[in-house]
Amino acid sequence: MPLTQDQLAEIEAQRGQTTPTLRATAPGMENRLYTAHPVLDHGLIRVIDYMGDDAAICQAARVSYGTGTKSVSNDEGLIRYLMRHWHSTPFEMCEVKFHVKLPVFVARQWIRHRTANVNEYSARYSILDREFYIPAPDALAAQSTVNNQGRGELLEGEEAARVLDILKTDAARAYDNYEAMLSTEGQKGLARELARMNLPANIYTQWYWKTDLHNLFHFLRLRADVHAQYEIRVYAQVMCEIVADWVPLAYKAFADYRMGGVNLSATAMDCVRRMLKGETVTQENSGMSAGEWREFEGVLGSG
């Protein structure tokens, strides 16, 4: 994450200057503001702004005139209740804005979350930097043989070296040719909106991304999950740490009910009840398919 001296100076300047405000302020988030949290080899996440704190969730749930806080233990109980019973609107009353630098193939997954506001750096208007994601050795995995959209063992030795060489060489050549096509030395120079088509999906882009806490939790549940692709999961994990500092009570409820929580189907729940009564339940008498049964055993920790 090679920030330039100018960029570091801009961040420094932003962190150096406080203003008094009447608004709700979250100390844990003030500590995070503007700082570049590194992700992957050249990526970053920065908090640019936020609105609200744990108390703001309660204040909205109560539609109150004041701050909505009665006591921390009251607030914690209310927040857990809201989370448990899927009352999502009070969580929508907190908002956060991030500056994110990320590879294009990650951006393409990310953007599928539609309830958010986005301003992306425009490669129609500007020239992209020469920065590409090249996986670290412990991220260079083979195709899974059991899961069509997953990874298996790590690549090793010669194969790993060959792959890294391809990724680096192709990226370098694509960028060299991008520059060559754009160049106006002795030629007209191709339009930026066309030249960019030569760039591979591991080039870095960046955007401002703003969303509310409810939709952020939905994003994090899917993208910090073990089934998410590693390259987006690391972004989600950094965001989890940031959110834990911002709204500690809400994050704790989220971790318990959503991230760590489990959905059991009517059929699966029926099996649990039978097992608790001492019955021996197997896939054959469970009513589940082989795949569902395997997932069920995983959840019970009995697989």
Added chain:
Amino acid sequence: MPLTQDQLAEIEAQRGQTTPTLRATAPGMENRLYTAHPVLDHGLIRVIDYMGDDAAICQAARVSYGTGTKSVSNDEGLIRYLMRHWHSTPFEMCEVKFHVKLPVFVARQWIRHRTANVNEYSARYSILDREFYIPAPDALAAQSTVNNQGRGELLEGEEAARVLDILKTDAARAYDNYEAMLSTEGQKGLARELARMNLPANIYTQWYWKTDLHNLFHFLRLRADVHAQYEIRVYAQVMCEIVADWVPLAYKAFADYRMGGVNLSATAMDCVRRMLKGETVTQENSGMSAGEWREFEGVLGSG
């Protein structure tokens, strides 16, 4: 707008205490925060929180590391450009949260704007206050004879008195009966979620309502417009004043391009071009229907 002593004290407390923040701060909005701006006879609008300022719009448009401000005149030019060319995403990077008290029939129009977050006071859970909107004499208008969804002349004398008497008497009786049904004195007491069905549409409700600046502008363009119903327009007008203090450059561009701006159809634009060449254009040779022509004349100020 009879706030109780407790409510006033809560507002006072909120306004009394500043905290240092690293976030973008809008001085014009800090002045507005928490204060109850009265609307209609018992309604109010309060700003509860906000995110961003004029510079934040530019910062997002530039996807910049720093504050995004180059100079005020640069920022103003960029904001006008963005507004003129319908680049809406940078305006989405500002967010605002209001506490609003409003009659139910106004709330029903308001909620049709879907891109917003809402927490409404629940009449399933709580008991509503005895507060009803009764129009002031200058809002007591007859049905328009030319516009099915508009108002004509003011009602006067006996008819006005009769209408006010009906509205007051029916509201009072409905509320008395609401209380009588809820009462647990010598009876079980009807469920709140049922008893509320007896209350008329001029009873006041309240909610927290949060939206981004782009969607707020869309709301204001439709609801501060002269064709909007008076009872929602007065809320929109107060919000216009608040937004003008919050993001003065963006509001000015909005006022010029949206509120004061005009949409001309291809047909109408063609008429303008012909008129500028000296041709006499009438409804007959305009290609417009009588209704469209009337609106066109209104826009030209030649009607």
Added chain:
Amino acid sequence: MPLTQDQLAEIEAQRGQTTPTLRATAPGMENRLYTAHPVLDHGLIRVIDYMGDDAAICQAARVSYGTGTKSVSNDEGLIRYLMRHWHSTPFEMCEVKFHVKLPVFVARQWIRHRTANVNEYSARYSILDREFYIPAPDALAAQSTVNNQGRGELLEGEEAARVLDILKTDAARAYDNYEAMLSTEGQKGLARELARMNLPANIYTQWYWKTDLHNLFHFLRLRADVHAQYEIRVYAQVMCEIVADWVPLAYKAFADYRMGGVNLSATAMDCVRRMLKGETVTQENSGMSAGEWREFEGVLGSG
């Protein structure tokens, strides 16, 4: 649900005339089209149009050139997989449009689901009919003493009679006065957009409501649930029956994973694992609050 002769004739006409189409057609839904399904005392639900069927969900999931159907058993497995793993986008590829007549206080709950398209009958523009929801005896319940937003025992005898009398009398008088204010006999007549404020929340309104299958499932999970208010739940239940005819495989997966499914927190899941190992788990050693433990016992069927 007293449809007029004209309305019945219009429905009859719509049901009488088929056209050949190349589109995916769901036989179970063709049987439902246009017919008025009665709900409450004067309400109704009618299917006006639909897009897609079970195969369309698979077709979209596979981004296929053809119909996407391989075999019914393949499709069922895929649909269950998509539902289990929260792959919501293929379900968004089906769409349905309803005509609904419903009391205003039900409409106010319903509209909180924002991802839908709505056209409501306008009381600014038109005059509402004299139709009010009056609860049947088995829906006339007292306020719950344990749940602030729920119902307890039924009202009986004199109290029930008194409540019904209030609801009927107040509705009748409110409507009489609505008409009196609107009347242009010997007076100007109040604007419709003002007169409507006198009408209570049990008056019927109607709208066209269109949404996709994913968002409809979300609506049904919340509104067909036992905790939903009875007056909206009966609408949701009728829609469940309709959806079961339209997309039988998707509905079955929804019933198993969502309607009948259960969310267990990390803490609760840990308790289940401990119980399956033979440990005696009580509220005290569960890590749950009293309220959560009660809900947990309810889920296990051991409460």
Added chain:
Amino acid sequence: MPLTQDQLAEIEAQRGQTTPTLRATAPGMENRLYTAHPVLDHGLIRVIDYMGDDAAICQAARVSYGTGTKSVSNDEGLIRYLMRHWHSTPFEMCEVKFHVKLPVFVARQWIRHRTANVNEYSARYSILDREFYIPAPDALAAQSTVNNQGRGELLEGEEAARVLDILKTDAARAYDNYEAMLSTEGQKGLARELARMNLPANIYTQWYWKTDLHNLFHFLRLRADVHAQYEIRVYAQVMCEIVADWVPLAYKAFADYRMGGVNLSATAMDCVRRMLKGETVTQENSGMSAGEWREFEGVLGSG
């Protein structure tokens, strides 16, 4: 657009079989269904399904029991009125679903329109085809010297040849290496979700994309506009032709009020009024910046 024999057979099969339906049917759209409309060198647009027609817009606007059609001329007047006065909800009552094959850099612009449903072919799960967009000679343009996000003159001769050679060669090599990394011959084979990062932005992807008519019009206004990038504009233009066949009255109103319509700011409208009174208005006394004045002259056709 080299469809395989299997794909053509599947399309043929879909077009060969009609079913009777009670739903509203648009003859112009039935003619379009399933057929692959070619776009660019390997792209396509196919209509997969639709809901509603011109009459359905009126039916929703009237919240009617029957079909909503009174007469074609009545319907046309109503549709024009709705479009002119920004009554968008009736247009949301029509829905359409497309199958689109498009280069990734076009897909990235397209997806910014959030109010739509999307299922994209997954390169995590599947292997992409070897198909790349290579511009035709008349699309190979230089960077504009006056507009940062636009094109200028065409490239010619040697420069054009060099660019085409780069694009073809780099695409071929990137794809060869993609296959080499995926290969399991004598090696483990890189995970698909990683290998895809080597592919450039001109590779083709495909998706199912579903939206309502109001949001489609918004998309078309921005993307069929002369300022849109050529490579997305050609998709928008094909969709315009399809929509004109589907809902001819709505499309005509859209073409007049939106596509061909003009937004004038309060300042610009004031200048028009002054000019119509015979005053000589120049940039200096117009109140507009140089850029705005140039655009204004363009609109008046006097530039």
